[in-house]
Amino acid sequence: GDSVTQMEGPVTLSEEAFLTINCTYTATGYPSLFWYVQYPGEGLQLLLKATKADDKGSNKGFEATYRKETTSFHLEKGSVQVSDSAVYFCALMEAAGNKLTFGGGTRVLVKP
Amino acid sequence: DAGVIQSPRHEVTEMGQEVTLRCKPISGHNSLFWYRQTMMRGLELLIYFNNNVPIDDSGMPEDRFSAKMPNASFSTLKIQPSEPRDSAVYFCASSLLSSGANVLTFGAGSRLTVL
Numbered sequence: 341g342d343s344v345t346q347m348e349g350p351v352t353l354s355e356e357a358f359l360t361i362n363c364t365y366t367a368t369g370y371p372s373l374f375w376y377v378q379y380p381g382e383g384l385q386l387l388l389k390a391t392k393a394d395d396k397g398s399n400k401g402f403e404a405t406y407r408k409e410t411t412s413f414h415l416e417k418g419s420v421q422v423s424d425s426a427v428y429f430c431a432l433m434e435a436a437g438n439k440l441t442f443g444g445g446t447r448v449l450v451k452p
Numbered sequence: 453d454a455g456v457i458q459s460p461r462h463e464v465t466e467m468g469q470e471v472t473l474r475c476k477p478i479s480g481h482n483s484l485f486w487y488r489q490t491m492m493r494g495l496e497l498l499i500y501f502n503n504n505v506p507i508d509d510s511g512m513p514e515d516r517f518s519a520k521m522p523n524a525s526f527s528t529l530k531i532q533p534s535e536p537r538d539s540a541v542y543f544c545a546s547s548l549l550s551s552g553a554n555v556l557t558f559g560a561g562s563r564l565t566v567l
Contacts (some may be wrong), residue, residue: 374555383456383543383558429495438483438554439508440548442495 342367346443354451355422361415361446363404363430373397373406373413374395374440387415387428396432405451420450456559458544464565470532473562476525477546485530485556486519487543495543501527502549534566 348364353359365373376384389395393408404415409444413430430443457476465471477484485500499509504521512519516535521527531538541563545556 376558381560383560384545384556385558386555389555433554437486438502438549439497439500440556441497445495 342371342432342434342441344430344432344441344443346428346446348444349447350426350449350450351428351446352406353420356419357450359417359420359424359448361428361430361448363413363415363443365411365413365430365432367411367432367434369435370408371434373404374433375380375404375413375415375416376429376431376442378429378445380426384429420448422450422452423448424448455553456544456546456557458542458559458562460562461560462565464562465534467535468533469566470530470562471534471538473529473542473544473564475527475529475544477527477544478557481524481546481548481557482524483547483549483554484521484527485545485547487545487548487558489541489561490539490541495518496540498529524546531564534564536566539564539566 343366375387376388377387378384388399390397390406402417404413427445428448429445431440434437459474483502485496488496498511499519501521519529541561543561545558546553547556
């Protein structure tokens, strides 16, 4: 079945540092890929998405590129802020489907 | 729009009691999902509905769990009887089913503690 694997956290870094969170997936066909973010005590929010190979999703300084050849969708941000401290989830949705399959989540802590 | 509304936000109950969690999806959305989040298992899809009809309930852990969607604006997830291992945060999400990549909007969650 479909699955998503992302790097385990926590990831601790200083403000203005570069952030990368690795995400790889296994799926049949051509899924859509997503990054969701969960701030403390809140539900998940869509951060960005990509629907086909080589698409780049971007939002709030975060970017991720759909790499079909490596089945990856790594999340990056060039300069993190304390407010980026959260748990980040990579997820996929089957091409003809309607449900999200999530990775295990990566906790990111940004220190001033 | 007020977003996806879940209640209660927090529930503490004793083992054996019935628990009912409620969800109001975003108006106009036609798909609704129930997820459970725990430290050990992460986010698990329990069940989802399209146009109020259950489509996939393969994630429902056992017969103690049941979910209903009597109309487009309301859904419940019931646990009877509850057990300590049911302690988790339960999220409801809704989306507009379309031909593209459906974006799920999540509620704030219901944190359940079973003593």
